[in-house]
Amino acid sequence: MSKAIVVPVIRELARCYQAFQHASDAHIRRFGLTPPQFDIVVTLGNTPGLSFKELGSRTLITKGTLTGVVDRLEARGLVERMNCPEDGRSTLVRLTPEGDRVFREVFEPHLAFLAPAFESMPECGRKELEKRLKQLREALEKRSDELDKRD
Amino acid sequence: MSKAIVVPVIRELARCYQAFQHASDAHIRRFGLTPPQFDIVVTLGNTPGLSFKELGSRTLITKGTLTGVVDRLEARGLVERMNCPEDGRSTLVRLTPEGDRVFREVFEPHLAFLAPAFESMPECGRKELEKRLKQLREALEKRSDELDKRD
DNA sequence: TATTGTTATACTCTATAACTATA
DNA sequence: TATAGTTATAGAGTATAACAATA
Numbered sequence: 001m002s003k004a005i006v007v008p009v010i011r012e013l014a015r016c017y018q019a020f021q022h023a024s025d026a027h028i029r030r031f032g033l034t035p036p037q038f039d040i041v042v043t044l045g046n047t048p049g050l051s052f053k054e055l056g057s058r059t060l061i062t063k064g065t066l067t068g069v070v071d072r073l074e075a076r077g078l079v080e081r082m083n084c085p086e087d088g089r090s091t092l093v094r095l096t097p098e099g100d101r102v103f104r105e106v107f108e109p110h111l112a113f114l115a116p117a118f119e120s121m122p123e124c125g126r127k128e129l130e131k132r133l134k135q136l137r138e139a140l141e142k143r144s145d146e147l148d149k150r151d
Numbered sequence: 152m153s154k155a156i157v158v159p160v161i162r163e164l165a166r167c168y169q170a171f172q173h174a175s176d177a178h179i180r181r182f183g184l185t186p187p188q189f190d191i192v193v194t195l196g197n198t199p200g201l202s203f204k205e206l207g208s209r210t211l212i213t214k215g216t217l218t219g220v221v222d223r224l225e226a227r228g229l230v231e232r233m234n235c236p237e238d239g240r241s242t243l244v245r246l247t248p249e250g251d252r253v254f255r256e257v258f259e260p261h262l263a264f265l266a267p268a269f270e271s272m273p274e275c276g277r278k279e280l281e282k283r284l285k286q287l288r289e290a291l292e293k294r295s296d297e298l299d300k301r302d
Numbered sequence: 303t304a305t306t307g308t309t310a311t312a313c314t315c316t317a318t319a320a321c322t323a324t325a
Numbered sequence: 326t327a328t329a330g331t332t333a334t335a336g337a338g339t340a341t342a343a344c345a346a347t348a
Contacts, residue, residue: 006262006269009277010171012284017168018211019291020161026295029317034337052307060169065339067308072337089306089347111157117290118157125283126160132272132280133163139268140170144177180340185314203330216316218331223314240324240329 013136020114027113031106036061036069038106041078041095045103049082049094078102164287171265178264182257187212187220189257192229192246196254200233200245229253 021035028038039059044050050058056066070093073079078099084090095103118126172186179189190210195201201209207217221244224230229250235241246254269277 003259003262005277006266009269009281009284010265012281012288013168013171016284016288016291017164019288019295020164022211023291023295034316036338053305060173061338062340063307064309064341065337068338084306087306087348091307108154111154114161114291114294115157117287117294118160120290121283121286125286126156128279129283129287130160130163132276132283133160133167135272135276136268136280137163137167137170139271140167140174140265143265143268144170144174185339187315204328212315213317214330215318215332216314219315235329238325238329242330 009136023114023117024110027110028106031102033102033106036065037073040069040073040093041099041103042107044079044093044095044099045107047094049092051084051090051092053090055093073099160287174265174268175261178261179257182253184253184257187216188224191220191224191244192250192254193258195230195244195246195250196258198245200243202235202241202243204241206244224250 024038025035028035031038033041036059039061040055043055043058052063052066052070055061055070056063059066061069070079070081074081077096079093080096082092082094084092121129175189176186179186182189184192187210190212191206194206194209203214203217203221206212206221207214210217212220221230221232225232228247230244231247233243233245235243272280
């Protein structure tokens with residue numbers, strides 16, 4: 001019976017992520033960014049720029065949606081589009097200096113704000129959690145591949 | 152330095168939940184439900200009905216949004232509104248027989264589909280993960296309370 | 303032919319604030 | 326006065342499919 005095994009862990013995973021989201025969203029909105037926009041800014045942070053394809057696969061935002069989210073960030077001067085020298089079909093997105101400033105001003109305080117929650121857990125507990133989450137993620141990704149294969 | 156502590160665990164938490172979402176969303180959409188709609192149906196499953204207030208706090212959907220999501224589920228005949236006998240201001244939402252049927256037909260296969268990912272982890276690993284996630288969640292909830300207090 | 307990104311469409315979700323009715 | 330839910334508004338995200346340019 002799969003239910004007894006799956007439900008308790010899923011519930012905790014979902015509730016934990018929701019708690020994270022809840023703490024994050026309220027904090028992020030104070031800086032005038034939506035969660036997907038914040039996701040993009042953070043993903044682009046400390047990179048030389050990423051293609052739409054890569055940005056999409058890292059954030060799980062599909063390409064049609066991504067165009068819109070990037071448009072809005074571009075309109076606000078936080079990111080810019082660049083032609084990709086290696087592949088004429090590809091467009092790179094990178095943070096502008098202003099975007100980089102926002103990344104640093106938003107991301108660092110955001111982490112500092114969340115830190116107490118993580119510091120309350122012993123070092124070994126965090127390591128353990130990290131390891132188990134990684135295991136589960138990899139197993140879940142295999143399930144997604146399985147679903148894709150059915151099409 | 153908070154960054155070194157927070158980032159790796161958050162990243163794994165986020166990636167793991169994304170992997171779960173990714174596997175779930177694709178699966179759920181095959182049944183014609185959006186993720187928030189599925190969330191509502193699952194939350195109402197095996198209950199005698201919940202008030203909007205309770206439904207909102209369990210799913211983290213704010214009240215204005217919730218009205219719309221419930222409207223769409225009601226239009227499809229999956230849920231129904233009922234007056235609350237104890238409090239005239241309150242409205243209860245519960246699954247219709249059809250909604251209950253969908254709950255069982257969608258939720259069980261959904262779990263069965265995800266199960267292999269969880270079964271790949273040893274029993275003690277799941278328990279450990281569950282425990283750590285709960286700890287982290289409680290700590291994160293405290294951070295949210297902290298943010299609320301500032302207003 | 304396949305891939306990258308854009309555009310177009312239609313709908314859902316979202317925050318927010320004003321509103322109604324009950325308590 | 327406070328609370329539960331609705332309505333109104335405006336914007337953002339979403340899936341999907343058709344499209345252009347390049348590989």
